[in-house]
Amino acid sequence: MTTLAATIAATIADREAEIREAWFEQIEALAGRMELPHLAQSLRAEAADFLVAFIGALRSGESDLQDDGLAVVLRKAAEISAARARDGFTPSETAAFVMSLKDALLPVVIAAYRTAPAELGEAITGANRMVDALAVETFASYTRTREEIIERQSRSILDLSTPTLRIWNGILLMPLVGIIDTQRAQQVMEAMLTAITREEARVAILDVTGVPVIDTRVCLHLTRTVAAARLLGARVVVTGISPDAAQTLVKLDVDLSGMITRGSLRAGLAEALRLIGSSVGALVREAS
């Protein structure tokens, strides 16, 4: 690395306060353009934080942003863009945030090198390169965070409470949505058994329309739930198995013979009513 690069780094580092002011102005304008004025404050705090790391790296490094110093700054950039992703910033808004540092930095660099025009060109290139590197890293980390969030969201949608609806006297409906891992299966089972007792239900309809994949583990949980409900005197009707899933289920070789299944919720309800009807009929007969 040339000594010139080191001087540029030092020049920038010495003008920390100036750059911060300039950057704050840029951010204020940016937040205004994005119509998110309330975010200006936290953006400023992040910018200040980031600038400290940036300048620290410039100072400690012999030259412009080498190795350790760079790693610190990049980590900071990654943190910031992760926060932006969580706040729902678009990629271009996130990039705009980092690039606004350039708008703050360049005038300061230009002013500092006014008396040394021969070095100005390299100083501008150097400053540009630094911010560009940051922008690239920020963007990559933004994308990573987005992906993580999407995965987690798809999971938390599944973790939504599991409602049990009383749809008829003695009939409960429980729609299952999403993946059924062991923990969630436990929740579903508990919620269902509690509701069966509370509502004195005779039939519980478990609708699996929203379950994307019915593998052997899901089957295991289903059969357990059915068996536990039986102990409470309730039958379980499983509905919403798609034709594709049915053709997959037969290959799993799981014993579902103890389970009442119906293709549609409508058919399941009819079956539930029949079950109730017949037991009511039996009661009447017994009484007479």
Add this chain to the structure above:
Amino acid sequence: MCDRQVEKTIRLQEDIIGARQAGRDLARAAGFGTVDQTRIATAISELVRNALLHAGGGLCRIAVETTEASATLQVTVSDDGPGIPDIALAMQPGHSTTRGLGLGLSAVRSLMGGLSIESRPGRTTVVTSMTRRR
């Protein structure tokens, strides 16, 4: 020739969703019908769940190869867990060391039409594939 390939690291429960979604997407893109897509997704679900449950995680690779006459989707799930001491026993329906149904591996075999397992302590690789005529 390998037209498309996806690799998914399996470390958490939610990684299972990602892996089988990737399988479904690749299968659809390769022209497999919806029943086969569901079977492929289910088979992937079984294999990555095994890697997670019995080996603490692993890697799932899904590759599609197409020729003039056919398309083949191959799933390879590998892990560096304890290994399967008795492969024949593990494939037997109903055998489980973790109080599961013990149907996972035999289900994959019948869903996909074939299954091969190589295993020693520290390295288990399970490969299965499905081919369709074009």
